[in-house]
Amino acid sequence: MQNFKPELIFNNDAGNEGERLNLTLCGVGDDKVVLKLNEEQVALLNMRFTRSFYVRCKKERLLYDIDNAGSYIELEEIARKNYLCDACEFSDINLYGVKRLLKVVVEILYKYPRLRSKLCFIGTHYGMEKLLIRLENGDESALCSFNLQYICTSENAKNLGQFFHKMLTDLISRHERYIATAMSAFGLFDAVLLDRNDYEGYAYLQFISNLRRDEEEGFHPEGCHVPESVVYHELGHLLDEMCGLSGDPDFKSFYGSLDRDDIGNGLSEYALASPAEFIAEGFAEFMCNPAPRPIASKVGELLDEAYKKLK
Ligand SMILES: [Zn+2]
Numbered sequence: 001m002q003n004f005k006p007e008l009i010f011n012n013d014a015g016n017e018g019e020r021l022n023l024t025l026c027g028v029g030d031d032k033v034v035l036k037l038n039e040e041q042v043a044l045l046n047m048r049f050t051r052s053f054y055v056r057c058k059k060e061r062l063l064y065d066i067d068n069a070g071s072y073i074e075l076e077e078i079a080r081k082n083y084l085c086d087a088c089e090f091s092d093i094n095l096y097g098v099k100r101l102l103k104v105v106v107e108i109l110y111k112y113p114r115l116r117s118k119l120c121f122i123g124t125h126y127g128m129e130k131l132l133i134r135l136e137n138g139d140e141s142a143l144c145s146f147n148l149q150y151i152c153t154s155e156n157a158k159n160l161g162q163f164f165h166k167m168l169t170d171l172i173s174r175h176e177r178y179i180a181t182a183m184s185a186f187g188l189f190d191a192v193l194l195d196r197n198d199y200e201g202y203a204y205l206q207f208i209s210n211l212r213r214d215e216e217e218g219f220h221p222e223g224c225h226v227p228e229s230v231v232y233h234e235l236g237h238l239l240d241e242m243c244g245l246s247g248d249p250d251f252k253s254f255y256g257s258l259d260r261d262d263i264g265n266g267l268s269e270y271a272l273a274s275p276a277e278f279i280a281e282g283f284a285e286f287m288c289n290p291a292p293r294p295i296a297s298k299v300g301e302l303l304d305e306a307y308k309k310l311k
Pocket residue numbers: 001002233234237276277280
């Protein structure tokens with residue numbers, strides 16, 4: 001699952017503030033917010049759009065630390081200290097579930113470091129909502145949580161909070177239960193969100209047994225019977241958006257060469273929903289199945305190629 005594609009428009013402010021740029025964020029329906037940015041803020045924003053994960057230690061060391069953490073607070077600290085995301089909130093997810101989530105994030109950042117530009121938040125949507133409400137109420141420290149304090153000023157913190165809170169509410173309201181979702185938000189508030197209703201207590205066990213059933217029935221791809229596959233699926237959406245794979249001519253011709261039976265039998269039923277879901281499902285199998293089938297292998301290969309072409 002993912003949200004709609006938001007749009008970002010830059011234009012010169014022709015008013016008295018000639019040196020400023022207008023950045024228009026277009027959201028749900030006609031919802032818009034305009035940020036007036038000076039030259040330095042524009043430069044910082046461009047750096048934010050292209051930032052990369054910075055490797056500080058061996059991947060194995062980080063995975064070991066995650067495995068041995070004793071509380072969600074410790075895991076939040078590991079995530080922040082190692083720059084896995086800007087903000088996170090794990091208190092609503094069972095400890096084992098958080099560890100599995102974080103290990104996937106580590107794996108993907110070591111493989112695709114540029115994806116860090118779209119990992120502004122990881123955790124439950126309640127955690128994300130709390131931060132956005134703080135912004136909405138003018139609490140500037142919430143800007144710091146997202147490392148946005150030098151790009152956005154306190155005067156637009158409220159507008160941003162309102163705008164992105166609405167986007168989040170819209171995204172979540174479309175599904176009663178969603179397990180996990182990717183939120184695409186201009187590189188400012190992009191997130192991987194988990195549904196706490198599926199990640200606590202008995203529901204988590206139920207969720208895992210449902211994954212096995214969904215794989216057996218072909219609703220999800222082969223190898224995707226583990227919670228990691230759900231996270232890879234969402235990260236696949238973010239990678240697709242970052243690399244623009246859905247719009248890539250090579251991808252389009254490959255996708256166009258397959259009929260519904262090819263996709264349903266060779267990947268998954270859910271992959272039939274849209275090209276974006278096809279990519280996310282293919283990527284999940286590519287990462288989770290030790291011997292990915294031809295469609296998943298091709299999706300992985302195309303994503304790798306598109307990633308290499310990033311400026
Ligand atoms: Zn999806």
